[in-house]
Amino acid sequence: MATNITWHPNLTYDERKNLRKQEGCTIWLTGLSASGKSTIACALEQLLLEKGIGAYRLDGDNIRFGLNKDLGFSAEDRNENIRRVSEVSKLFADSCMISITSFISPYIEDRSRARELHAKDGLKFIEVFVDVPIEVAEQRDPKGLYKKAREGAIKEFTGISAPYEAPEAPELHLRTDLKTVEECTLIIYEYLLREKII
Template sequence: MVDQKATNVHWHDGEVTRAQRHALLGQKGATIWFTGLSGSGKSTVAVALEKALHQQGRLVYRLDGDNVRLGINKNLGFSAEDRAENIRRIGEIAKLFVDAGVIVLSSFVSPYRADRDQVRALHADGGMDFVEVFVDVPLAEAEKRDPKGLYKKARAGLIKQFTGIDDPYEAPQAPELVLPSHQMTLEQEVDALLALLRARGILPA
């Protein structure tokens, strides 16, 4: 956990509750956290789910690894410390969206189990839904896809501390859903996600 540096600061509640915001939108906010190797298909399935939810009239917003690093996290690199801070900030952002009643789709490699568990705990402490989705493909498959050419650069020594090559990926121990994207169609993945969201009461049955 990150220590609180600023002093004399206190949370200020307003007069509009989370339940009232959810009622206004006709939906319940939640974070759907996609984790997996680079090239596993996290962003692809998140984009498809975002479209499906939007078509159902749901307010949904997607947080994606590169997009966030081009903005609020542009000052962070890929050391273990910076990776942890990257995920911590994203967790805090996701929590704000959920409090507003938005369904958040967060797709990040997020290789370290402790960092993901911290985001889960952050949501639990706030009484918010957190759904961890492990987009699980073998390293060989992810490396074969290599949509950004990152594995090739990592193998050539041009990228250091690359997850799966010279930095570890710690797979989730008890995710809410596992999607072996090399064995499923994109439509099957989206259907599995929608079924899970309905089963958890995030979407109406």
């Protein structure tokens, strides 16, 4: 851990918010693989941008191919992956952007730490449980990951050989086997309106 570093003060969050005319927050989508997290995140990002609202999506594609390309999928590496994503999403929120994260993030403790990190700086953190029965997720299985996990080719696969700890009190709970992508996206958008974030 670095010790001889100094924080360089700059604009405050409120100053940025007034200049950008936008509040920042993190929308944290969590759920099983193939639950629909990334699809909803993409749709939400597009909707917000079309309405002139600054938003950016963080997911396995743009994080694990760059910032976290040194991490594997052990429990320790997955924890570190989520820790780094928490820090990056907080920076986006602090810049008065809407950060949309889409990660399985299977452990309550990791998601709680992400929430606490935001709360410490007075930033909003919106946990969205993208929920689907595992049978439906396995039927979707767009990347064939469940099949590989069942065959033993993938070790520690969430929902099969590794646990998923469902959120206990998420701000939003979306059942993607019961609602369309468009409906789920609108639910999040309307929540942001109700909470006067946008």
